[in-house]
Structures are given as structure tokens and as C-alpha cells.
Amino acid sequence: MTTQKLDTSVRAIAVWLARSVKSLGNHSDRLNAINIFPVADGDTGSNLYLTARAGHDAVSKLDSDDIGAFLEIAARAAMESARGNSGTLLAVFLSGLSEPLKGKERLTAPLLALGLERAKVRSWSALSEPVEGTMLSVINALALAAASTLNHLKVDLESRAALDTLLSQMTQAARLAVQGTENTLPSLVKAGVVDAGAVGMMIIIDEMCAAVRNEHADFEDYEKFHGYHVQDPHVHLEYEAAQGLEVMCTITLDALGAATLRGQLDSIGDSVIMSPVNQLDEDTYRWRVHVHVPDSDAALELIRKQGEPVNISVTDLCVHDD
Known part of the structure; x- marks a missing residue:
């Protein structure tokens, strides 16, 4: 391909979000099938799809030349409607990615690298107990690959060639990170599958790279991942659902x-995620809160002691989503 085909405008971001929603919907069944961490509730694909759709819907008719502002609106909507661990982390990723892009009309390799680094920091700090072998591993690999690529590029860092090279390194880093998840977490090692959230993150990155390149993402090689072939069973059904x-x-x-x-x-619980949605004044933010607990009333009581929660959802972890 020629680097002149690259679309570095808001249009590419809009196409990326739209295609991510479609592809996450197409892959949701397989993502659900291998979802066994942190709990085997078979909803990672559904959660990623619904969260991405909320972000896309918020900007589907928005006219803007500001890449960061456009993406920030999508990220905020995704955060407010985030579903599960994976959806919340996706929203946090989008929010962090948008920050260095605010006020920019053209995506460049240095800006994308800054966005990925910020997304990494935001994602890892959002969790009380971040775990390797998950979506976080893919996000970390993307940021490291971007930084390393910039350090070794021999072309103008602001050029389309630099961005094209960075996109190539991102896709390779994501695949290696996904493959690594199978050998990181004991539950994934036992099941012989890759992490569902990590694959979902790779889908999103593949769609990003394809949208900027004015191409269509190719998912044929995904069937090489253990447990991801269309004929593979729903692994999560073999596990006792978490209480x-x-x-x-x-x-x-x-x-x-x-x-x-x-x-x-x-x-009182685990899988705690807290991430700011947006800043209201100097020291006050709207926060998205996520936690797994044995007693929802106890959690909500603690939350209400600090403020008045909205957009409350309580989901039974022991219900498999087939």
C-alpha cells in the first residue's frame, strides 16, 4: 500500500468507531464463549459491543474537525453506559487516547503514541488490582510498541510514512500480547484459551488501523487463537459460574x-474499577464505578455515603449469557 491512502482526519475516527461496533457485534459470540476471567459469565463480547455502540451513537451525527474532542465525546458516552470490566476498560482506553489529540485536526505518529501512553496509564490506574494477561497486556504492548517505533524511525515523525509504520507495529504487538495471555493466567492456561477481553481489544485496534489506512480489517488469522475457531465450544459453560x-x-x-x-x-469486593468520566471543577469529577460484591446493598450503602449515584446497574454474575 502507499502511505498517501492514509486518512488522518476525524472521518477516520468516525469510521473506526462504526466498524468497531459492527465487528464486536460479529465477534461477540466467540468472545463470550472464551470469557472465563475474571469470572466465567460469558458476557465480554456483549459488554464490549454495547459499550462501543454507546460511544459511537453519541457522535454518529456529530460534525467536528477536532479529533480529540470528537473522541472525548464518544469516550464519555461509552463510560456513562459502560458494561462490565471489559466495557469499562474500553471506555477508559478511549478517554485516555483522546486527551493528547484535543485541538488536533490530523492524526500523526507522535500524537498516536502519546494517546496510547495516556490510555495505558489511565487503564492501569483505573483498577485497584490490575492483572497481566488481560486487555491491560494488549494496551501496555501497544504503548510500548509505539514508543519504541518512534525511537527507531528514520523518517520524518510527522509524515504519513511514520504513522503507517507505527500502525504496522501496533497490530504485531497486539497479536503477540493476545497470544501471551494464554500462558499468563492460570485459568486461561487450564482452559487452553486466550483472554476474551484481549482479543476484543485487538479487534478494536485492527479496525483503527484499517480505518486510517482506508482498508477493511482482516480477521482470518483470529482462528489461530486457541478456543476462537467458530466450531470451538463455549468454554465458559464448563466452569461453575461465580457467585x-x-x-x-x-x-x-x-x-x-x-x-x-x-x-x-x-x-468488601473485588474487580474494583474507578475512572473519571469528566471534570466538573478543580477537584471534582464524575466517576464511573464498577465492583463485584456478594451483597449489592452493602456496596450501594457505601457508595451513597459518599454521594448520590446515578446510572445504577446490578447484574447477577452467576447467570451465564449463552
């Missing part, structure tokens, strides 16, 4: 309130 409830909400807190709530939720 407990997933509680999610949005709440307005200052930094102290957010830190206090995170600590309290850590003490």
Missing part, C-alpha cells in the same frame, strides 16, 4: 471521596 453481583454506577466525588470509596469497595 455474587456486579454493581456499576456513576457518582460525583472529589479526590478524597473517590479514594475513600475505592478503599471501602476494595474491602
Whole structure:
């Protein structure tokens, strides 16, 4: 391909979001089938699809030349409607990615690398106990590959050739990271599958690279991942479903309130994710909160002691999504 085909405008971001929604929908069944971490509830594909769709819908009719502002609106909508661990992390990734792109009309290799680094920092800090071998491993690999590529490029870093090279390195890094998940977490090693969230993240990255290149993403090589062939069984059904409830909400807190709530939720549950949706004033943010707990009432009581939650959802973790 020639680098002159690259689309570095908001249009490419809009196409990326639209195609990500479609591809996540097409792959949701296989993603659900291998979803066994952190709980075998078979909903990773569905959660990623619904979260991405919320982000896309928010900007589907938006006219803008500002890449960062456009993506920030999509990220905020995705965060407010995020589903599960995977959907929340996707929203956090989009939010972090948007930050260095604000006010920019053209995507470049240095800007994309900055966005990926910011997305990595935001994603890892959102979880109380970040775990390797998941979506986080793919996000980390993307940021490292981008930084390394910039350090070794022999062309103008602002050129289309530089961006094209960076996109190639991103796709390779994502695949290696996904392959590595099978040998990282004990539950994935036992099942002989890759992590569902990691594959979902790779789908999103492949669609990003294809949209910027004015091409269509090719998913044929995905069937090489263990457990991902269309004829493979739904692995998550072989596991005893986790007991407990997933509680999610949005709440307005200052930094102290957010830190206090995170600590309290850590003490009664796990899979705690807290990430700012947007800033309201100097020290106050809207936060998206996610936690797995045995008792939703106890979690909501702690949350209400800090503020008034909205967009509350409580989901039974022991219900398999077939």
C-alpha cells in the first residue's frame, strides 16, 4: 500500500468507531464463549459491543474537525453506559487516547503514541488490582510498541510514512500480547484459551488501523487463537459460574471521596474499577464505578455515603449469557 491512502482526519475516527461496533457485534459470540476471567459469565463480547455502540451513537451525527474532542465525546458516552470490566476498560482506553489529540485536526505518529501512553496509564490506574494477561497486556504492548517505533524511525515523525509504520507495529504487538495471555493466567492456561477481553481489544485496534489506512480489517488469522475457531465450544459453560453481583454506577466525588470509596469497595469486593468520566471543577469529577460484591446493598450503602449515584446497574454474575 502507499502511505498517501492514509486518512488522518476525524472521518477516520468516525469510521473506526462504526466498524468497531459492527465487528464486536460479529465477534461477540466467540468472545463470550472464551470469557472465563475474571469470572466465567460469558458476557465480554456483549459488554464490549454495547459499550462501543454507546460511544459511537453519541457522535454518529456529530460534525467536528477536532479529533480529540470528537473522541472525548464518544469516550464519555461509552463510560456513562459502560458494561462490565471489559466495557469499562474500553471506555477508559478511549478517554485516555483522546486527551493528547484535543485541538488536533490530523492524526500523526507522535500524537498516536502519546494517546496510547495516556490510555495505558489511565487503564492501569483505573483498577485497584490490575492483572497481566488481560486487555491491560494488549494496551501496555501497544504503548510500548509505539514508543519504541518512534525511537527507531528514520523518517520524518510527522509524515504519513511514520504513522503507517507505527500502525504496522501496533497490530504485531497486539497479536503477540493476545497470544501471551494464554500462558499468563492460570485459568486461561487450564482452559487452553486466550483472554476474551484481549482479543476484543485487538479487534478494536485492527479496525483503527484499517480505518486510517482506508482498508477493511482482516480477521482470518483470529482462528489461530486457541478456543476462537467458530466450531470451538463455549468454554465458559464448563466452569461453575461465580457467585455474587456486579454493581456499576456513576457518582460525583472529589479526590478524597473517590479514594475513600475505592478503599471501602476494595474491602468488601473485588474487580474494583474507578475512572473519571469528566471534570466538573478543580477537584471534582464524575466517576464511573464498577465492583463485584456478594451483597449489592452493602456496596450501594457505601457508595451513597459518599454521594448520590446515578446510572445504577446490578447484574447477577452467576447467570451465564449463552
